[in-house]
């Protein structure tokens with residue numbers, strides 16, 4: 068059998084090595100020290116994240132996938148036909164399949180993903196599965212304004228899909244800024260479908276970020292391996308430990324890499340000294356209440372047009388409109 072002709076056009080705006088270097092030097096020089104969580108997602112990190120989503124403790128992916136399956140008809144009715152589907156942080160694109168199946172005549176699909184390997188692998192698979200959909204992938208960091216490619220056949224509206232509670236990785240002011248830029252990208256008549264992890268028993272949340280198999284720990288520590296691989300840094304990765312704790316007051320998981328002893332590491336000729344117990348903050352995963360999420364949307368000029376939660380109120384899907 069002949070493979071289907073692959074007709075798709077990549078817009079490559081992948082961050083350069085210089086960005087990683089500058090961001091790492093800046094973050095590690097700050098107090099407290101930080102590293103941006105977007106750098107988790109190199110090829111290895113994207114694979115490890117896929118493995119996280121299959122861990123029994125990591126509930127968000129399983130619940131959200133089931134919800135998309137269940138509510139696809141209602142989402143399709145709300146959105147209408149001939150849409151340009153745009154997705155931020157598309158990763159493997161598994162959840163996208165459910166939307167591409169459920170929506171009524173998707174004109175084009177634009178995944179925006181920082182990992183080129185994950186992006187190309189998912190587009191190749193989806194292009195075969197959905198030959199009628201024009202694939203217009205963009206390799207980029209979606210936190211900076213992304214120029215959207217125009218489909219050959221014009222769409223009636225845009226739907227921005229932002230699943231996985233990835234919004235939760237941003238601090239509140241950044242999240243509001245991102246929602247604002249999503250509002251601009253959606254355009255008149257457009258909508259956004261956002262997945263949000265809801266506030267719940269801290270024990271459930273902490274278990275999800277400290278799986279027994281240690282996959283999340285490997286995912287976090289990969290950040291140091293990446294600095295070694297790509298910047299020639301000399302971190303002794305075994306000298307650091309993954310730590311993820313839920314801060315109830317701020318409703319967020321705070322993930323650190325903790326130095327197990329006094330040690331130093333060099334990146335690009337710059338030396339960094341770490342005290343025993345000193346932490347590098349590498350990720351936030353905010354959890355939301357209905358009220359605080361709606362308030363953030365309102366600040367960004369968006370309203371919650373429709374809302375779905377699972378039976379336990381652990382995870383939510385929100386359809387946003389300007």
Ligand code: AVJ
Pocket residue numbers: 119127231232233234235236275276283286350351352
């Ligand atoms: C990709 C943002 C959905 O914050 O839950 C999973 C990333 N980090 N385990 C999340 C992650 C550690 C994940 N998101």
